[in-house]
Amino acid sequence: MKPEYLDLKVDFMFKQLFGQPSRKHITIAFLNDLLGRKGHNRIKDLQFINTEISKETKDGKTVRLDLAVLTENSENINVEILVINQHDLPERILYYWAKTYSSSIHSSDQYRKLRPTISISILNFSLFPTKTDDFHTIFHIREKSSHFLWSEQLEFHVFDLTSFVVKWRKYRRQLNDNKELPWLLMLTAVDYPENKLDDELMSELEEWAMNIEQVKEALIEWETISANKENRVIYEARAKELRDLLSNLEGERRLGREIGRAEKDYEYALKFMQEGLDLAFIEKMTGLPKEELLKLKKK
Incomplete structure (x- = not known):
């Protein structure tokens, strides 16, 4: 074996x-x-x-x-x-x-x-x-x-x-x-x-x-x-901890990227508004809903 x-x-x-x-x-x-x-x-x-x-x-x-x-x-x-x-x-x-x-x-x-x-x-x-x-x-x-x-x-x-x-x-x-x-x-x-x-x-x-x-x-x-059986039990527990930690870190980084993209979308939307572009065009380009764009316009 x-x-x-x-x-x-x-x-x-x-x-x-x-x-x-x-x-x-x-x-x-x-x-x-x-x-x-x-x-x-x-x-x-x-x-x-x-x-x-x-x-x-x-x-x-x-x-x-x-x-x-x-x-x-x-x-x-x-x-x-x-x-x-x-x-x-x-x-x-x-x-x-x-x-x-x-x-x-x-x-x-x-x-x-x-x-x-x-x-x-x-x-x-x-x-x-x-x-x-x-x-x-x-x-x-x-x-x-x-x-x-x-x-x-x-x-x-x-x-x-x-x-x-x-x-x-x-x-x-x-x-x-x-x-x-x-x-x-x-x-x-x-x-x-x-x-x-x-x-x-x-x-x-x-x-x-x-x-x-x-x-x-x-x-x-x-x-x-x-x-060694005892070692294997401890090893599996520790390996699971590491897998969970890796999963959590990847989740945090993914969330951070999503937040960063959203902030970028708002930044572009504001620039488009300052250029006087149509809301429908801005909605299409940034993916932001019309309600969010209207709120942003009022600020």
């Missing part, structure tokens, strides 16, 4: 595979490859830290991450995986980074004790669709003209899984020297709304697993946690 895999983009499953001390070696390999760490820069050890890094505040903002670790080199690494594009995401990512960074020292500590903090955002949508089609973008604060760093303490990584799949299908053989590729295949191989496995992506992932031990172990662990 063919194994069934649950979508790792659902945060519960992501935490099950990458957020458990018993699978720390998989998490280390995952982070090293996503961050492009090589040689002496590689992460050799880490400890998992509380993913809720600040208690509920008066403004109602609690920082909860999908994965938070502290490396042996005293680096904070935060990972968040999102399947739905909500409002003000760049500001939210910056806020989460700032909370993590500031919480790395106590009020009496010197600023030099602040830990380098790296934010990894794995998104099932494009955050900057008009600016880049790269699936991995890296951000620092640099001087505008000379481009030198303000500080090495800050680093943002954004992975766009939708752009990754497009690039992989088009240039797959050209990406084969990319160490992050098997992990991105793992994150995109299943689609949570239908829980449908992409055989083409999975076949490529299995090829990688034959040559990389940590990828092979991750694939085995993924199958194991997907088969």
Whole structure:
């Protein structure tokens, strides 16, 4: 019987595979490859830290991450995986980074004790669709003209899984020297709304697993946690929450577009009236009922 895999983009499953001390070696390999760490820069050890890094505040903002670790080199690494594009995401990512960074020292500590903090955002949508089609973008604060760093303490990584799949299908053989590729295949191989496995992506992932031990172990662990009955119950509940949230957001956006169109119709109707055009013509052009046009005319 063919194994069934649950979508790792659902945060519960992501935490099950990458957020458990018993699978720390998989998490280390995952982070090293996503961050492009090589040689002496590689992460050799880490400890998992509380993913809720600040208690509920008066403004109602609690920082909860999908994965938070502290490396042996005293680096904070935060990972968040999102399947739905909500409002003000760049500001939210910056806020989460700032909370993590500031919480790395106590009020009496010197600023030099602040830990380098790296934010990894794995998104099932494009955050900057008009600016880049790269699936991995890296951000620092640099001087505008000379481009030198303000500080090495800050680093943002954004992975766009939708752009990754497009690039992989088009240039797959050209990406084969990319160490992050098997992990991105793992994150995109299943689609949570239908829980449908992409055989083409999975076949490529299995090829990688034959040559990389940590990828092979991750694939085995993924199958194991997907088969767990208790995990499946929690997963289905969380997937339903995400589907409902997506439906609500789409409804809000649709309503916003409809309101925007209506406002535009009224704007055009007013201009037509100022030009002295016939009401019947305006009604035909804007779709606004005659009663509404008469009210508008009286204003």
